[in-house]
Amino acid sequence: MPQAEVAMQSLSDALLNSTDGSEGRWPVQRRHVLDWLVNETRGERYIDNIFVEMCMKLAEAGVPVARATLHFRIHHPQWIGARILWRKGLSEAEIDLYNYGTEDSSQYLNSPLYEINNGASEVRHSLEGSSRDGAEYALYDDLRAEGITEYIAWPLEHTLGKQHVITFASDRQGGFRPGDIELFKDVLPALSLVSEIRLKNRLARTLLETYVGPHASEQILAGATTRGTGVTVGAAILICDLRDFTRLSDLWPRDDVIDLLNGYFDAMSEPIERHGGEILKFMGDGLLAIFPLSDPCACSNLLGAIAEAQAALAELNEENLRKGREPLGYGIGVHVGDVMYGNIGSRKRLDFTVIGPAVNVASRLESLTKELKRPVLLSRAFVERAGCAAQLESLGSHALRGLDHPVDIFAFSGRR
Structure with a gap:
C-alpha cells in the first residue's frame, strides 16, 4: 500500500477508534463522515469535489452548515491563491483565483483570513442581530445579508509548516452547537491530509505545465x-x-x-x-x-x-x-x-x-x-x-x- 494511503488508514483508525472512556463517543453520523473522507475519496482527483461532498455529508449528519470555504495559497505564475466556496443546496463549488498583490489589498488585510495567517488559532463570531461592532470585519455584513448567524475560521495545517484556511458558517438560530464544533475539529485532521495530497498533485501538474507546457506535462505525468x-x-x-x-x-x-x-x-x-x-x-x-x-x-x-x-x-x-x-x-x-x-x-x-x-x-x-x-x-x-x-x-x-x-x-x- 502506498505510504500516503497507509498514513490515511492509520489516521482513520485513530479517529474512529479513539475514546475518552465513555462508550459511544462517536455517533454513527460522525463515523460515516470520517470513514468516507479517509477511505472513500481515493478515486477523486479534485479537492473542490471532495469539499462539496464533505459539506453535504456534514449537513446530512445534522450540522447546520450553510456556507463553507477553503482558501489555499498556490504556486502558480499568475495567481497567489484560490478560494473554494460551497453554499447550502448547491452540488458544485465556486472557485475564485487571486492575483499577486491581493495580499496587500485592504480587503485581505481587514479579513479573518489575515488574522488566521498571522497566527490566530481561531476566528469565531456571532452574526445574530443587526448591530455591528466597530471592530467587526466588513465580510460580516455580507454574511448577515445571506442569513448567516455564525462564522468560524480555522487554520488548515499541512506538512512543513504550510498553512491554509477553512471556514464554516451557519444559518441556524443560535449558530453552531458544541457538538458541531467537536465534529468540525474531528474532521479537520483528515481533511488536511486529503487536501494536501490533492494540492501537491495539482502543484506538480502546474509546475510541469509552467515549465514544459500542457502537452509535454501530460506525457511526463503519464510516465x-x-x-x-x-x-x-x-x-x-x-x-x-x-x-x-x-x-x-x-x-x-x-x-x-x-x-x-x-x-x-x-x-x-x-x-x-x-x-x-x-x-x-x-x-x-x-x-x-x-x-x-x-x-x-x-x-x-x-x-x-x-x-x-x-x-x-x-x-x-x-x-x-x-x-x-x-x-x-x-x-x-x-x-x-x-x-x-x-x-x-x-x-x-x-x-x-x-x-x-x-x-x-x-x-x-x-x-x-x-x-x-x-x-x-x-x-x-x-x-x-x-x-x-x-x-x-x-x-x-x-x-x-x-x-x-x-x-x-x-x-x-x-x-x-
Missing part, C-alpha cells in the same frame, strides 16, 4: 520520464529569435532587460497558445514551438498566430518608443515535417523537446532572416501544406547551412 522515450509526430515548427539582444542587454539596466524580454515573450507566446501551438522551450531570447499536424488546421493556425504576434509586437514597439527605448527586431523561421518528440539529455537531467532535420531547417530559416532582411521566412514545404502561396512573396531558392539542396523560401508580411 514518459526515461531518457530516449518519445514518439515521431508531424508538426509545423516555429522558431523565433530577438534581434540585437546581446547589445541591448549590455546597454540597458537589468530590470529593463527582464521587462523587455517578458513583454516580447507575452507578445509571441499568447497568440501561439491561443491558436493551439505548444511552446516547448524558451532559449535565451528565442523560443521553439510546434503545431502538431494531428490538427488539420495546424498550418493555418500557425500563420494566424504569427499575424497576431506581429500586431502585438508592433504595439510593444510603440510603447518602447514612448519610453525612449529602441524598437525590437525579430526573426521567425517556419518549416513542416516529422520530429522526434520526447526526452533527451543526461541520465539525471532531461529535456522534453523535439529534434530532427525539420527543426534544423526552421532554425536555418530563422537565421536567414538577418541576411534577407525579412522578419518571417517559410519553406515551400510548409507553404504547400498550408495552401497559402498566393498570399506570400516568393524569394526563390537559397542554400541553407548543413543542407545538400537549396530550399525554396517565401516571405510572410502578416496580412492574411
Whole structure:
C-alpha cells in the first residue's frame, strides 16, 4: 500500500477508534463522515469535489452548515491563491483565483483570513442581530445579508509548516452547537491530509505545465520520464529569435532587460497558445514551438498566430518608443515535417523537446532572416501544406547551412 494511503488508514483508525472512556463517543453520523473522507475519496482527483461532498455529508449528519470555504495559497505564475466556496443546496463549488498583490489589498488585510495567517488559532463570531461592532470585519455584513448567524475560521495545517484556511458558517438560530464544533475539529485532521495530497498533485501538474507546457506535462505525468522515450509526430515548427539582444542587454539596466524580454515573450507566446501551438522551450531570447499536424488546421493556425504576434509586437514597439527605448527586431523561421518528440539529455537531467532535420531547417530559416532582411521566412514545404502561396512573396531558392539542396523560401508580411 502506498505510504500516503497507509498514513490515511492509520489516521482513520485513530479517529474512529479513539475514546475518552465513555462508550459511544462517536455517533454513527460522525463515523460515516470520517470513514468516507479517509477511505472513500481515493478515486477523486479534485479537492473542490471532495469539499462539496464533505459539506453535504456534514449537513446530512445534522450540522447546520450553510456556507463553507477553503482558501489555499498556490504556486502558480499568475495567481497567489484560490478560494473554494460551497453554499447550502448547491452540488458544485465556486472557485475564485487571486492575483499577486491581493495580499496587500485592504480587503485581505481587514479579513479573518489575515488574522488566521498571522497566527490566530481561531476566528469565531456571532452574526445574530443587526448591530455591528466597530471592530467587526466588513465580510460580516455580507454574511448577515445571506442569513448567516455564525462564522468560524480555522487554520488548515499541512506538512512543513504550510498553512491554509477553512471556514464554516451557519444559518441556524443560535449558530453552531458544541457538538458541531467537536465534529468540525474531528474532521479537520483528515481533511488536511486529503487536501494536501490533492494540492501537491495539482502543484506538480502546474509546475510541469509552467515549465514544459500542457502537452509535454501530460506525457511526463503519464510516465514518459526515461531518457530516449518519445514518439515521431508531424508538426509545423516555429522558431523565433530577438534581434540585437546581446547589445541591448549590455546597454540597458537589468530590470529593463527582464521587462523587455517578458513583454516580447507575452507578445509571441499568447497568440501561439491561443491558436493551439505548444511552446516547448524558451532559449535565451528565442523560443521553439510546434503545431502538431494531428490538427488539420495546424498550418493555418500557425500563420494566424504569427499575424497576431506581429500586431502585438508592433504595439510593444510603440510603447518602447514612448519610453525612449529602441524598437525590437525579430526573426521567425517556419518549416513542416516529422520530429522526434520526447526526452533527451543526461541520465539525471532531461529535456522534453523535439529534434530532427525539420527543426534544423526552421532554425536555418530563422537565421536567414538577418541576411534577407525579412522578419518571417517559410519553406515551400510548409507553404504547400498550408495552401497559402498566393498570399506570400516568393524569394526563390537559397542554400541553407548543413543542407545538400537549396530550399525554396517565401516571405510572410502578416496580412492574411
